[in-house]
Every structure is written in C-alpha cells, then in structure tokens.
Amino acid sequence: MNESMEAEIARICETHGRSRTRMLEITREVQSHLGCIPAKAMTLIARELSIPRVEVEGFVSFYAFLSDRPPGRHVIRLCNCAVDRMLGFERIAELFQEELGIGLGETTQDGFVTLESTPCSGMCDQAPSALVDDVVVTDLSREKVRDILRELRVHGDPRQLVHRQGDGNNAHELVQAMVHNNIRMEGPLLLTPLNRGEAISKALGMSPTEVIRVLKAARLLGRGGAGFPTGMKWEFCRDADGEKKYVLCNADEGEPGTFKDRVLLTEMPDRIFAGMTVAGYAVGAEEGIVYLRGEYAYLRRFLNSVLDRRRGDGLLGKDILPDHTSKPFNFDIRIEMGAGAYVCGEETALISSLEGFRGDPKNRPPFPAQKGYLGYPSIVNNVETFCCVAKILEVGAATFSELGTAHSSGTKLLSVSGDCRRPGVFEVEFGITLRELLELAAGEDAVAVQVGGPSGQLVGPESFDRKIGFEDLATGGSIMVFGPGRNILEIVHSFVEFFEEESCGYCTPCRVGNVLLKQTLERIMEGRGEPEDIELMETVSRTMKAASRCGLGQTASNPVTSSLASFRGKYEALLSTAREGRRRAFDLDAAVAEAAVVANREPARSHN
C-alpha cells in the first residue's frame, strides 16, 4: 500500500514538474486519488518537492477543501451564508442530518457521505444550495434532498443529479450544471455580445502606453471592491523592472452574496480572456493565470475549452494576431483552482496561494506591481475589471465613461439576493440608488440591506437614497436584502462567524478580534450582555480596523460597527445592568460545573 502511495505521489509530482508552484494541483490530485492527504502523503510530497514537510502540512491544513482525514465517498457541503440561512439552510441541514443519521462535520458509518457546511458558494440567488463533491445543487427542497441521497446511493455519480440544466452555458456539454444565470438586467456594457478578437486587435494597434492611457481616460476603477485605478496599477507594473511579468485574474469570488463573476465566467469568458490578453500586452507579460475558486470547479473544463479555442483562433499563444502588430506578441493563460479559502481573494494572499504557500497575505511594500508572483511584477485584477478593459477597447473610453457618475464611470454588475422576488445579476449604471435597485429586484419591503457583503456595510431605510458608487456606497457586487421580521443580530452573527473562520490567523487583531466580537455578540444575544459590551466591541473593532495586516481584518468588524450605527436599538434592547458587584457575562454555574462534577454534587443555581 505504502509503495503504491509512494509511486502514485511521485507520479503526480512528476506530472507537475515537482514544482511548489503547483501545490494546489498536486494536493488536489493526491486527495482525489487517496481520498485525503494523510500524514505519510505529506512527507512524500515534501520529499518530492524538496520542501520542509511542515510546510506541506501547513498548506493542507490551511485550505478547507483539503483534508488529512479520509472523508466519505461523497462530500456534501451545505452553503451556510446569511442568505442561505434565511432561505432554509437550517431546515435543509436538519433533513440531511436526519436522513444520514450524522451531524455536520461527520461521516456516515458506512463511509457513504461526509456532511459539512461551507461559507457562501456563490449561489445565493438560488439558495439553499450545496456542493455534492464538485457538483452544485441549487434551490434545495425537502423532496430534492431526499432524491439526491436516494439517487446517490444508487448510482454514486453526482453529475447524474443534474436532471435539468440551467440557462445559457450552464447547459454547455462541458458544464451541465443546474445553475441558473438569473440575469435580470442586461446592461449596455458587460453582458453584451462580442467579437472575440476585437479588443486585442484594437490594443495591438496602439502602443502599450497608449492602451494604459485609454484605461485612464475611461477612469476605470477596479471592480473587486477596493476601486483602485486600473490604469495606474498597470502603469506601475509596466514601469517596474522584471525579467518577466504576470497577469493574474482574481476569480476567487468569495465575498458572501456575490455571484456576478460566476455569471461572467459562464457567459463572457472570451471577454475576460481578451481583457487579460490586453493586460499582457500593456504591462509586458507573456503569462496569465486565472485563480478560480474551488466552488466553481464545475466551470473549469468549459473555461479550458474556451482557452483552447482562442489558441486555435490565434488569440492566445505564440504570435497573437500577427497582422495587427509589428513585434510578435505572445501570451497564454492557465487556470489554477483555489481550495476553499476566502482570504485568497485578497491579492497578496492569492499570490501566496499560487506560489504554493498558505494563503497568508504578504507584507506591503513591495506591492504586487513591483514584486508579485514569484517576485516578478504582477497585476491582479478582478474578473469584471478585465471585462471592462475589453469593453473599453471595444467601444472606446468616451463611450464607456459616458455612463456612471463623475467619480465612478461605467456600469457595475450587482448580485442581488435575499428577501426579494427577482434575485439575480443586474448590470446597472453607477449612481443608481439603493431604492431604485430594490424596485428592480422587487425587494421594496427591505428593512436592511448589506451592501458589499460582510466586509461592506449594513444599512437601513434611511440610507436607501444613497447611491451605489465608489464615492458613496462602494461594493464589489454583493447586495443582500433583508425583509421585515429578519433578526439583524443573527445576520451580524453569521458574518462575524464567517470572518472568524476565514481569518488566516497571521496577525493578532484579526486572529483574536474576531473571536472576541463573536463571543461578545453571542453573550448579548443570549441576554447576558451589559452596556459595557458595546464599548468592548467598539474598542476591539477600532484596533482590528487600524492594526490588521490586510483588508480582511481591516473590514471584518464592519458588520458590527455598521449595524451599531444603523440598528443600535436592536443591541440595546437586549442589554441590562447586573446587580451591583456582579458581571452578567460571568456565568457562575458554568464556571463551577467542572468542579461540581468532580465533587459529585449539583451546584446551587441562580447566582445571577
């Protein structure tokens, strides 16, 4: 057995050139062969790659989709994000547990299924959803859950669970997913048909610096959420010294409530790849990598087929569109799969992950444009940003920037989900008010909206006339709608829990702060909170925001601070002051419980 494991791992590592930069691939393949990555396998991988074993263990333990313990034949991951929770996660989770006779995180005795929960898997507009191995199942109902388990027992093939395929390319023979695009509003820019070579041929007709000038003229700001000027980022990279350069596409769409990149990847891959190719030309790179989140594994074969087709059409590879340029231009793209770590959507963490390390963000400076992937100047842009780039080349900077506001030009894809009758993807002009958006999505009853996902802001009706845009309500695309009767604190709790789980743990404020916020919030929700607890949460939040190392920690307290700003009353209603000399937070019964067992007597109750 060990001999075959040894041979197997040697073969897998060999296929990937024994390169640490293929760790994501190597570990994924080892896991698919062995079911997991046991301790012995880590030693073997380390030996093959000539790296310390502890770093392989560190890597495997970092990513939620990698495991050192054997799971069942199938792993079912239930999406537990705030929207799924509102739309039936509890009910569905209970049913799975009942039918399988196990709890979350457990495996059935016969090794049939391991049941887990997972943060947002990008299907909020068709929630509740789950992943059965790599296959996405959506709109789960009691009947559907029973059917899934029954069928899985019979044929054991998750792909056969898809009886009716979704719209558009979801029905493509290489996708065959039950996922729906739910495109509710086709905008003028991104969700429009394209000529596959147009953006590239136009770019090649200019000098690289001219291409960057066009992006600046279009005033394009990064669509991932931070809104950094794309042209400036590219210019830094172009001007940086480097033997080679890299173009990285952030397709690790992990912000809960965001799924617009999934729709772009499904319907507009050519525009994404065209944008990346233009980037290669502009910054002087010959290699591009798409970092695709593990949850979107079902799109991989399709995306690779699009890349193949583009190579065949002379739009990728050696000597791209030779008639349009005097100097040969080479550029190619490969896809790397993430493995379940939200923090890898942070650009420097994404780079660490691609390099074969734990997805820890890096210290800045140096910035990726100076020293990025493997130390080479690199740009990291969001899927939608690359689409915008292609569109700007297609229609010109003036047409692009005619739309939107003075500060935020163009359109934005928004993923709207939750308590609305028309959840899905909307391409809107920047400057649209939240109220207008809620009307489009038929969510007029909203009492609260989370703009920009958990790392964004929770706003109430008094803010519904505010505008979507980098100058007002910034968002990477996530809009979660909460209707009357929703428990605000439960929503905040789900976000806080999410950040606690997804923190990389590198820096103190994020690693500890999230735990403190969660514990304090839970105490308040249990009715054991005191007025000082609000102050405590504000203190912790201030330090997390100021002292955390990356955007995750700097924004992780936003659910708490923004809900305290908009819904302070919801907290205060649960607080009370304890009798003099007592702390309500202190549970004497719980504190002496262990001693009571040792002493074999019941503690006296009601000390509080």
Place this chain on the structure above:
Amino acid sequence: MSDRITFSIDGVRVKAHPDHTIMEAADEVGIYIPRLCHMPGLSPHGSCRLCTVMVNGRPTPACTQPVADGMMVESDTPAVLEHRKVLIEMLFVEGNHFCMFCERSGNCELQAMAYRFGIAAPRFPYIFPKRDLDASHPHVFFDRNRCITCARCVRASQELDGKHVFGFVGRGPHKRLAFNSEGPLAETDLEVTDKALDACPVGALLRKGEGYKVPIGERLYDHEPIGSEIEARKAAT
C-alpha cells in the same frame, strides 16, 4: 553620511539610512517602538502589530515599512498607545499565560510589555483555549498555552540555524505552531543549542533543566522596563 534621508517621529527629526525600516531607524536614535514578533537579525514578520505607527496619518507596522524622506511618523499618541494595549490584552486572553509559575517570568517579553503599558489585567474575557504541550524532546519543552504565534522560532530555525524545525498549521484562531515531522518535537532535528530556542519571547519554548535559574531581582526586566536598552541610546547621545 550624505545619503541619509530625514523623516520625523513624533515631531523629532530623525536621519536614517534609506534602506532601513522605521523601526531600525528609530532604534538607532533611541526611540523605542514596542514589538514582539520582531527580533534583530531575523527578517521582519509584521504579525503581532504592536509596532503599528501612523505614517502620514495611516496605520502602518514600523517593522516592515521602509523609511522615506519627509515621512511623518506618529508613535506616541493616545490612539496608537491604545491600539498597542488592546493588542497586548488580546494576546493575553487568547492563550493561557500563567505568569505566576511560568519559568520565563521576569524574562518574558509579553509580560514585560504588559508592565510597560501598565496593564494589570486584560479588559477582555479570557478565551481559555484547550491547548497541548510537547515534552518529547530530551532537552526541550514546548507549551502551546504560552505560544503567541510570533514565528520567531520559525524564522530563527531557518535563518540562523539553517534548519526548518518549525512551521504553522491551521488557520484563524486555530493557527498553531507545528514541527517538521510526522510525530512530536523529538522527531525533528532540533538540538538544544539551536538559536531558535533563544528566539522565543515567551515561555513557549524552554530548555529543560534551566527553570528559575536566575533569581528574582536579577532577571532581565526586574528593574528596567522592556525597551529601556534602546531608550538608553538616546540618553547616551
């Protein structure tokens, strides 16, 4: 030297080597910026965040940020000091730090830092995590309860000992120090003479048989607060 740049820390003009970080430049002129994960001779890590200063109004770790001409650094402001206090308190409640019987007491940087900041007890509730220890090595003892994941041993083993004894596994609150073996610490190539053992700022990595060797009154921080050795440079100039 004419190639020096000038910047300011808390209004004091400081001349610095352009390749230096804010912390290195501050150390040189005797301005102490508190730190736990940083150790001279090791590459900066930027994880404890205690050295957070305001650079032109933005919070930045002094241990990783290179100096620049005209930079305005604020280190001694109520807001910055408050962040540092919160971070120290976070480190205390995150682990199980029993100073009263820890053999590093008096020589412990975390404890000394709390004293320097006048922290008698953390304002946050203790998390009381359940953590294990590893006494497998004949000469070394590791107690995870006191580990603050500063990575000083990780870096020292790599950069000073030319080994790879330590690393991290898990993430978020579950991130923990691990050893480069399938088994316990004894199965690594750690030797009692390794510099990695001297790098631990707290009582997590200890040599066996040396406990309480230094009598109270003669320990590193018994008389002067942590950072005094750096501040003494200022007095000297």
